[in-house]
Amino acid sequence: MAQKSIRFGVIGCGLMGREFASSAARWLHLNDAPARPEIVAVCDTDTRLMDWFGEHVPSVTQKTADYRELLANRDVDAVYCAVPHVLHAEIYPQIIAAGKHFLGEKPFGMDLEQNRIIQTALDANPDALVRCSSEMPFFPGAQRVMELARSGEMGEILEVEASFLHSSDIDPNKVINWKRIETINGNYGCMGDLGMHVLHIPLRLGWRPDQVSASLVKRVSQRPNAQGDMVACNTWDNATITANVPHKGYEFPMVLKTWRISPGDSNSWSLRILGMKKSAFFSTKNPRQWQWMNYESGGDQVWQVQDLGYQSLFPAITGGIFEFGFADAIQQMWAAFLHELAGGNANGFHCATPQEASDHHAILTAALQAGLSRQTVRVDYAGATS
Ligand SMILES: NC(=O)c1ccc[n+]([C@@H]2O[C@H](COP(=O)([O-])OP(=O)(O)OC[C@H]3O[C@@H](n4cnc5c(N)ncnc54)[C@H](O)[C@@H]3O)[C@@H](O)[C@H]2O)c1
Numbered sequence: 001m002a003q004k005s006i007r008f009g010v011i012g013c014g015l016m017g018r019e020f021a022s023s024a025a026r027w028l029h030l031n032d033a034p035a036r037p038e039i040v041a042v043c044d045t046d047t048r049l050m051d052w053f054g055e056h057v058p059s060v061t062q063k064t065a066d067y068r069e070l071l072a073n074r075d076v077d078a079v080y081c082a083v084p085h086v087l088h089a090e091i092y093p094q095i096i097a098a099g100k101h102f103l104g105e106k107p108f109g110m111d112l113e114q115n116r117i118i119q120t121a122l123d124a125n126p127d128a129l130v131r132c133s134s135e136m137p138f139f140p141g142a143q144r145v146m147e148l149a150r151s152g153e154m155g156e157i158l159e160v161e162a163s164f165l166h167s168s169d170i171d172p173n174k175v176i177n178w179k180r181i182e183t184i185n186g187n188y189g190c191m192g193d194l195g196m197h198v199l200h201i202p203l204r205l206g207w208r209p210d211q212v213s214a215s216l217v218k219r220v221s222q223r224p225n226a227q228g229d230m231v232a233c234n235t236w237d238n239a240t241i242t243a244n245v246p247h248k249g250y251e252f253p254m255v256l257k258t259w260r261i262s263p264g265d266s267n268s269w270s271l272r273i274l275g276m277k278k279s280a281f282f283s284t285k286n287p288r289q290w291q292w293m294n295y296e297s298g299g300d301q302v303w304q305v306q307d308l309g310y311q312s313l314f315p316a317i318t319g320g321i322f323e324f325g326f327a328d329a330i331q332q333m334w335a336a337f338l339h340e341l342a343g344g345n346a347n348g349f350h351c352a353t354p355q356e357a358s359d360h361h362a363i364l365t366a367a368l369q370a371g372l373s374r375q376t377v378r379v380d381y382a383g384a385t386s
Pocket of ligand 1: 044
């Protein structure tokens with residue numbers, strides 16, 4: 001079957017915009033992909049970043065600092081947008097209204113109110129495929145943990161812990177960027193940066209907390225700017241959310257950690273699900289392994305460890321014994337989006353949906369309120385969707 005080409009425009013050519021370009025450039029890595037991305041247009045207010053695309057992506061024919069010009073380009077079928085959070089509510093609705101298929105970066109609006117603006121645009125334009133970025137669940141070990149949970153064989157759930165831990169902000173001399181400025185990143189702070197990553201699989205499994213409490217940590221309140229002057233660093237550093245999940249007539253606790261200061265963790269995403277019959281764990285610290293335990297009454301309690309290697313959701317040329325990494329997870333996420341664009345089912349695990357993004361806003365909004373008030377707060381899902 002001929003591989004379909006889908007022409008993309010990229011708005012925001014920074015860290016994540018270039019990750020997409022890299023994935024697209026090595027699309028030959030994937031076996032039997034029904035569609036491939038071709039980046040034809042780029043937009044950034046920083047022309048040096050667009051020059052990088054001009055140099056490395058020969059298919060680019062449009063470079064513009066105005067995203068409206070990119071959206072008016074009829075050669076653009078689909079858009080990837082990776083811009084600071086404060087711009088999501090301005091740009092995402094215009095992408096949606098332009099009728100382009102769209103993968104938008106999380107958190108899909110920097111707060112609940114701005115997420116609602118995006119949701120309203122989606123309700124008015126339901127035809128295009130729209131998804132929210134979240135790549136870590138595409139690690140093979142994460143997929144195994146999720147499959148086990150989906151199988152129903154884990155018995156009653158005791159606890160779920162989902163974490164995304166960074167550590168570079170432990171350095172008080174790290175130069176501030178927009179991710180540490182509340183007016184640009186949003187008042188969720190670290191939760192807005194990392195929350196979709198930890199909630200993607202729980203929400204996909206139907207684990208929707210009904211109430212949350214949260215401990216919010218603020219340790220570094222000033223940082224140097226690019227000129228060396230100390231300026232306010234006012235976003236939350238770390239958040240630990242304890243959620244209560246009603247599930248099949250009982251309840252279990254779910255702990256969500258979104259930390260920007262976790263000593264020693266460069267980008268550690270993990271998921272631990274403990275059940276009465278089976279338990280499972282995966283962390284990107286050991287990217288090729290997953291762990292699980294089977295238990296029967298009176299039996300031994302023995303955790304097993306398996307090297308999975310490169311057993312990806314979307315088949316690739318890499319040998320199964322080799323390691324899977326961040327750039328692979330990004331490419332698998334894109335493979336899921338392209339698979340759906342070509343009419344497929346994303347091999348059973350599609351990218352995060354706008355509804356899941358909206359639900360995650362409901363949870364983070366409650367968590368922020370809980371952390372500030374030091375009280376348990378109910379999650380209002382109805383208020384999060386239009
Ligand atoms: N999925 C992930 O793992 C992951 C990781 C990091 C960031 N992100 C998300 O990606 C998004 C961008 O983050 P980043 O790390 O790439 O940031 P970045 O600062 O590296 O890139 C953002 C880019 O947007 C550009 N920009 C700003 N205003 C613009 C405008 N009006 N029009 C066009 N371009 C504009 C900036 O010049 C910059 O190049 C955020 O939503 C963030 O949460 C996701």
